């Protein structure tokens with residue numbers, strides 16, 4: 275999918291086109307932002323270096339995403355969810371265990387309301403839905419494959435030169451170009467970073483027993499092992515219709531050897547960690563791997579620039595929160611700039627961006643601290659820490675208000691919620 279309509283997003287002045295918003299990176303965060311501002315009349319150009327036919331290929335990304343309920347509400351407000359819902363498996367219960375210890379923590383969504391904690395959707399389905407929704411937008415274009423070759427920041431706006439030679443003038447550049455964001459680097463925003471020395475192995479399984487909407491997170495010394503419910507597949511392609519997605523984090527030295535095992539050996543290793551909860555199982559499709567690390571940008575904004583999604587923060591998938599946090603960035607930034615535009619203010623102005631940064635700072639800081647703390651606390655076999663963890667699990671299980679607090683966090687429904695998360699239009 276390239277640019278479909280030369281005049282769709284912007285206004286042309288000689289060789290330079292004008293758009294209100296230039297979004298660098300058409301991953302989930304960048305696409306969601308362009309869709310979020312569509313109704314306001316703001317024009318947006320999304321530039322992504324990857325060709326749509328590549329990222330929409332079945333081999334590109336084998337992951338699923340666990341969308342917290344707050345993210346589902348955002349996707350509903352963006353009118354993307356109807357295109358995903360048939361492929362979305364509700365998470366009704368969450369079961370957390372510490373290795374093979376008999377102690378575990380059980381969260382049941384009925385203790386905090388009638389909506390599931392969230393839903394699990396294949397990344398391919400989400401990407402397709404976002405692309406289809408963007409195509410219907412009359413104020414946004416996707417320029418792909420394309421790159422931003424240079425950005426010139428001035429008082430009245432930013433001029434971007436694209437790899438195809440075109441120039442775009444914009445009030446605000448949004449860096450949505452992921453962990454290795456060149457846009458962030460070119461603005462001189464520094465990051466703090468550390469490696470976990472773990473790699474996530476991702477695959478899908480078909481299994482004998484239904485998962486009943488239960489997501490499992492088991493902490494092993496080498497890293498967490500997560501099983502996420504998926505919708506059944508009755509096509510008969512596997513021995514059973516029931517499906518789950520595996521996010522299996524292992525030490526980075528062992529992971530390549532596990533990935534190289536033949537199907538029978540790989541399945542046996544998987545079963546050793548999963549146990550027989552889901553009965554007999556088989557791995558379906560491919561295996562993917564992702565090295566894991568922590569990254570935090572030292573600032574969420576610079577002159578006429580805002581960071582969203584993984585460009586601003588990258589975390590361990592231990593709690594499945596990376597994209598959920600990115601969608602909350604998107605909801606907050608969209609609200610702040612649409613409000614500024616409605617008040618006749620400059621959407622790339624310093625006060626507007628400062629409001630965005632203030633709004634997001636605490637949520638980002640807390641989630642990074644929690645995911646990092648959990649990863650370090652659970653990814654080891656040190657006896658005193660094991661005792662502390664088991665005492666912690668028992669305490670949370672035994673104190674209902676504490677348990678409800680964690681459940682509300684898992685759903686993302688805490689803090690000062692942007693309008694899109696409350697189901698309201700911008």
Ligand SMILES: Cc1cc2nc3c(=O)[nH]c(=O)nc-3n(C[C@H](O)[C@H](O)[C@H](O)COP(=O)(O)OP(=O)(O)OC[C@H]3O[C@@H](n4cnc5c(N)ncnc54)[C@H](O)[C@@H]3O)c2cc1C
Pocket residue numbers: 298299300301302303304321322323324337338339340341420421422450451452453455456457474476521564582583584585591593594595596597598599600
């Ligand atoms: C194993 C694993 C499991 C996960 N599970 C979950 C989960 O269950 N729930 C959850 O919330 N999160 C999860 N995450 C995190 C989630 O995948 C990321 O947070 C999310 O994909 C980030 O999206 P993004 O759009 O911000 O960045 P990205 O997905 O990195 O997208 C960046 C985009 O920018 C483009 N780009 C990069 N550089 C340039 C450039 N110079 N010019 C133009 N374009 C450029 C890229 O092509 C890409 O399309 C998981 C992560 C991993 C590794």
